[in-house]
């Protein structure tokens with residue numbers, strides 16, 4: 001373990017054009033060796049902007065960034081050698097086949113990675129004979145992964161690698177990332193869907209409107225003490241059944257089903273609910289998005305916002 005962060009940004013700011021609002025606003029962030037770090041935020045948050053600065057594809061307006069302790073601008077070529085980078089948009093290469101790109105980047109990197117490429121494309125079920133423009137979004141991501149992983153770099157920087165991957169491929173992706181971590185390598189990946197990366201990330205940062213809103217371990221966030229509990233009865237119920245019950249918030253009813261946000265022990269809820277005949281109980285962990293919103297927007301009173309309740313009744 002090195003004490004120098006693998007990625008470090010200091011007050012990094014980017015404005016696309018004079019007087020434009022910052023696409024990235026004073027970002028200070030450190031990523032440590034050996035972690036899988038999720039960089040999360042909705043579209044337009046500034047994720048790709050950050051990654052392009054790290055890879056020196058664009059320049060920041062102010063602030064600084066280092067990768068491996070090296071300045072992202074001054075040492076851009078050295079950094080490139082040691083990073084596996086997957087851009088968010090691969091349309092630049094649309095005229096080439098997967099195999100042509102593999103051989104181009106292999107020559108550039110000066111190695112023979114054919115065994116690793118074969119292994120990766122088998123595991124990802126990717127046909128390298130097609131041109132990039134013929135690939136689906138998911139297949140472009142797979143090709144991007146092969147190109148990023150083939151030289152076994154010590155750091156992966158992946159811009160929305162999981163978008164458009166079907167669930168089976170997502171599993172393979174997760175395995176590949178865990179293998180990186182097991183080998184002591186570092187992964188920095190962006191996503192706008194928290195649930196897609198929740199299973200593999202050690203820590204996550206949330207970016208909104210160019211500003212860093214939170215950095216937390218996934219473990220800490222998922223140990224927040226609320227769950228969504230749906231109790232199904234044999235007849236229609238009223239939310240009043242659980243009114244005032246300890247730990248119960250935000251009760252909604254859909255026919256015979258009562259859904260509540262439960263904090264703490266189950267006993268008070270079960271005692272109240274058992275006044276009616278219970279057919280089924282379903283317990284769901286909150287999504288990371290719900291946890292984040294509860295954690296940061298509502299830390300004062302721990303109540304979910306109305307906007308979180310849109311998916312209750314269906």
Ligand SMILES: Nc1ncnc2c1ncn2[C@@H]1O[C@H](COP(=O)(O)OP(=O)(O)O)[C@@H](O)[C@H]1O
Pocket residue numbers: 016023041042043044045046047048049050
């Ligand atoms: N080349 C560009 N020129 C002008 N504005 C841009 C450019 N690239 C991104 N932006 C703007 O910067 C903001 C952040 O974009 P981006 O970094 O692509 O976000 P994300 O990757 O999180 O979706 C958005 O408002 C976007 O419209």
Ligand SMILES: [Mg+2]
Pocket residue numbers: 047048049088159160
């Ligand atoms: Mg992006």
